[in-house]
Amino acid sequence: MDEDKYRETYRTVNPLQCPFEKTLNSRRCVCSKMERIHLADRECAGCHDKRAWQNCLDYLHLLRENARFALKITDLDEPLPHNKEMKVQSGSIFGLQELLQPESRDKPDIYQLLQLALEKYHSLEALPLNKLMPAIVHFEVRPKRRGKKK
Numbered sequence: 001m002d003e004d005k006y007r008e009t010y011r012t013v014n015p016l017q018c019p020f021e022k023t024l025n026s027r028r029c030v031c032s033k034m035e036r037i038h039l040a041d042r043e044c045a046g047c048h049d050k051r052a053w054q055n056c057l058d059y060l061h062l063l064r065e066n067a068r069f070a071l072k073i074t075d076l077d078e079p080l081p082h083n084k085e086m087k088v089q090s091g092s093i094f095g096l097q098e099l100l101q102p103e104s105r106d107k108p109d110i111y112q113l114l115q116l117a118l119e120k121y122h123s124l125e126a127l128p129l130n131k132l133m134p135a136i137v138h139f140e141v142r143p144k145r146r147g148k149k150k
Contacts, residue, residue, distance in 0.1 A: 026090070
């Protein structure tokens with residue numbers, strides 16, 4: 001399939017592309033508002049709740065802007081590289097889970113965590129970002145491989 005045609009079709013069948021699509025496709029997190037879409041041989045994540053989608057978009061924008069220094073990103077106009085985007089997406093959700101549900105060992109539900117955060121802090125801007133940054137910085141996209149034992 002032509003890549004331009006794919007993107008056009010993608011936007012048509014998935015108008016609310018999940019901002020956390022990368023982390024959801026890695027299967028580390030879940031979202032109760034997510035809709036899985038299969039297009040060609042690819043898997044996409046969409047949202048079926050416009051308000052939840054906007055909250056996720058706003059949260060990620062806030063975290064991306066505030067994590068640039070911690071991730072040593074100097075060009076503010078460029079999108080984050082995949083590895084660093086994964087750190088922001090996954091690390092921020094695991095950090096939020098640690099902040100709001102420290103006893104939980106379940107896969108974090110992005111929608112539920114953002115709802116809890118909004119209930120507790122009343123706005124995304126009031127979140128204690130200084131407590132979320134370490135989770136972003138230290139998040140490992142791929143676990144380190146262990147050497148083979150002889």
